[in-house]
Amino acid sequence: MDDMQQHIMINTKNAPAPFGPYTQAIGVGRKNDIVFVSGQIxxxxxxxxxxxxxxxxxxxxxxxxxxxxxxxxxxxxNIVKTTLFIIDLNDLPKINISYKNFFNTYSFYEKITLPARTCVEVSKLPKDAKITIEAIAMHNFL
Structure with a gap:
């Protein structure tokens, strides 16, 4: 198998277990160069x-x-892209404050670069959550 075609399933007890037939994330590349995180409620x-x-x-x-x-x-x-699925676009101002505060808190740079982002309103989410977020992260992106 070519090194670039390798992938690994990523699961941790420090995040909710999947509710269906999927994994929390998939890492692809020689050293999990890119990690695709499933939507997290x-x-x-x-x-x-x-x-x-x-x-x-x-x-x-x-x-x-x-x-x-x-x-x-x-x-x-290392996060380069997030996608937010929300049930009410009117919540976006509060979501934006929380989102920015989170990245300001956990960034190890004084001035953070927020990832690219898409936000989509949906009619319903698992467990009646108000938001689900998925992400793509890359090694060597710092």
């Missing part, structure tokens, strides 16, 4: 609970992504 893995507050839900979904990518040696600054 805002369930706290320690308590298996979810806040009703959109600010907290956004932050928790991002924490779950952080915990997943850290299993491959990546950090928040």
């Amino acid at each position: 805002p369930i706290c893995p320690d308590t298996n609970t979810m806040s009703d507050n959109i600010y907290d839900q956004t932050y928790q979904a991002l924490l779950n992504i952080k915990n997943i990518i850290e299993t491959t040696g990546l950090k928040i600054n």
Whole structure:
């Protein structure tokens, strides 16, 4: 098998277990050069609970992504793209504050570069979450 065609399933107990037939993330390349993180709903893995507050839900979904990518040696600054699926676009101002605060908190650079982002309104999400976030992270992106 060619090194560039290798891939590995990534799972951690520090993020919610998948609810269906998928993995938390897939790393591709010789050393998991690119990591594709499945959509993360805002369930706290320690308590298996979810806040009703959109600010907290956004932050928790991002924490779950952080915990997943850290299993491959990546950090928040390695995230190049996120996709947000939300049930109410009117929540976007609160989501944006939470999102920016999260990246400001976990960035190890004084001035952060936020990843590219897409935001889509959907009618329903698993477990009645208000937001789900997926991400792509890359090694050697710092």
